Amino acid sequence: VLVCAVALVLAAPAAAEIKTETFRSGPITVAPYEVKQSDFTLNIPKPRVDGAITRMSIDLSDVRTGRKVPINRLMLHHIVFSNIGRQFGERRDATCQNFTLLDSKSRVPGPERFNAAGEERFEMRLPQGYGYPFKADDQWGMTWMVMNHRAVVDRAYVEYTVTYDTDPSITPAKMLWMDVNNCKADPIYDVPGGGAPGSTHTRTMTYTVPEAGRIIAAGGHVHGGGKQLRLSQPECGDRTLVTSKPAWGTRSHPFYNVKPILHEPGPINMSGTLSQKGFPVAKGQVLKLTSEYDAELPHTRVMGIMGVYFVPDATVTERCAPLPDDVTTYATSAPHRTTPPRFTVPLTGLDARGRAVTISRPDGATRRAGSSATVRVGDNFFSQPNLSVARGARVRWDFRSRLLHNVTLASGPRGFSSVHLDGGRSYTKRLTVPGNYKLFCALHPVSMTQAIEVR
Ligand SMILES: [Cu+2]
Numbered sequence: 001v002l003v004c005a006v007a008l009v010l011a012a013p014a015a016a017e018i019k020t021e022t023f024r025s026g027p028i029t030v031a032p033y034e035v036k037q038s039d040f041t042l043n044i045p046k047p048r049v050d051g052a053i054t055r056m057s058i059d060l061s062d063v064r065t066g067r068k069v070p071i072n073r074l075m076l077h078h079i080v081f082s083n084i085g086r087q088f089g090e091r092r093d094a095t096c097q098n099f100t101l102l103d104s105k106s107r108v109p110g111p112e113r114f115n116a117a118g119e120e121r122f123e124m125r126l127p128q129g130y131g132y133p134f135k136a137d138d139q140w141g142m143t144w145m146v147m148n149h150r151a152v153v154d155r156a157y158v159e160y161t162v163t164y165d166t167d168p169s170i171t172p173a174k175m176l177w178m179d180v181n182n183c184k185a186d187p188i189y190d191v192p193g194g195g196a197p198g199s200t201h202t203r204t205m206t207y208t209v210p211e212a213g214r215i216i217a218a219g220g221h222v223h224g225g226g227k228q229l230r231l232s233q234p235e236c237g238d239r240t241l242v243t244s245k246p247a248w249g250t251r252s253h254p255f256y257n258v259k260p261i262l263h264e265p266g267p268i269n270m271s272g273t274l275s276q277k278g279f280p281v282a283k284g285q286v287l288k289l290t291s292e293y294d295a296e297l298p299h300t301r302v303m304g305i306m307g308v309y310f311v312p313d314a315t316v317t318e319r320c321a322p323l324p325d326d327v328t329t330y331a332t333s334a335p336h337r338t339t340p341p342r343f344t345v346p347l348t349g350l351d352a353r354g355r356a357v358t359i360s361r362p363d364g365a366t367r368r369a370g371s372s373a374t375v376r377v378g379d380n381f382f383s384q385p386n387l388s389v390a391r392g393a394r395v396r397w398d399f400r401s402r403l404l405h406n407v408t409l410a411s412g413p414r415g416f417s418s419v420h421l422d423g424g425r426s427y428t429k430r431l432t433v434p435g436n437y438k439l440f441c442a443l444h445p446v447s448m449t450q451a452i453e454v455r
Helices: 002-011
Strands: 018-030 035-042 051-062 073-087 099-100 105-107 110-116 131-135 139-146 154-165 176-181 187-189 201-209 214-223 226-233 239-244 273-279 284-296 299-302 304-312 328-330 347-350 356-359 371-378 386-389 394-400 408-411 425-431 435-442 449-454
Touching: 018 035, 018 051, 018 139, 018 201, 051 073, 051 110, 073 449, 110 214, 110 304, 131 154, 131 304, 139 154, 154 273, 176 201, 214 226, 214 239, 226 304, 239 273, 239 304, 284 299, 284 304, 284 356, 299 408, 347 435, 347 449, 386 394
Parallel strands: 371 394, 386 449
Antiparallel strands: 018 154, 035 139, 051 131, 051 154, 073 110, 073 139, 099 105, 176 304, 187 299, 201 284, 214 273, 214 304, 226 239, 226 284, 273 328, 347 356, 394 425, 408 435, 435 449
């Protein structure tokens, strides 16, 4: 009898199990104050079995100690995980046919994005019974940006902890990447500012869902000045399905105290939503994402993104069926502020010892121009670091550089920025509001600064 029992156990198929594994990619080496980016780091470590992800978290870890790397050393600004399938083109993103890479011109077929995090370290969580399915021989890639906040070379791994279920009966969920500036490796836009106190700047995107199903989880990503992200269903009186709200760090939080500051500090957390029953979406219905920012002050290089986990389900046939009654939300329990703090992004230079310090403007005399001016952008300088122009002047930045650069407003009357440019491309902006514009290259924040006075 005993022998028989043992034989039975051995003959049974391998039991499905829930497993948590931590993987490391890298290490990444980042020069002093460098902003390092990757369009796609391909074929990163992943589970070597078929399974479905139920939870995932991402961070940077120290090369020697394995501990989390604090923000005053390195900041992982954002990271996106995608799955290309067994070969490029097999798994395609739901909302993007193609992606524009960091050079703002190259385009590649979009692999399936399945998880992402910004400096708020959004954690992917799916309700019980659901998972994002992957195969043992799928290839994963990641798109990321890391900034070094110190004057020394630093190294770290990208570390991600994946909880997955190998039970083949788990219900598969896929990600709908909702993004108000979608299909870009750097999906940023600008809020110009100049609105009344309390007013809201909005930008939207819509996506027509090709199949019926249910939304079972969602979370978002905004930058400084963000009020909230709202996912709605226009056909149903534009009812709100999900919001994701930012939580802002206290004054003493490292986000407000590191140097240099690449863009207005983002939130320390974004709220997430879960529903096992799911928000019903009929075939062919439109989902709308609205990104809401404070409209009074300028906010440059902001994002408005919501990762929506969707379960195809042909039984959803009623249009505008009742919303689920099992919705839960999760947010940080750390001390935080709920309204976006007013924050002025300083210009940064290097002192004699090569350390980042706040500067009021770049060195050098001011060149006076009239209704137009041309600034040459080289590696790594602006040819007219201090400029004065007439109100309404057209300023053109000629990027005659080998490396990618941009021009971005740090502070001033109205916000604007260029995409990353090089090799003879140019960007023109008409400056119609008088005042002092402090500008920098968000890829080279300690070496490329500029001040323009609009008379
Ligand atoms: Cu630059």
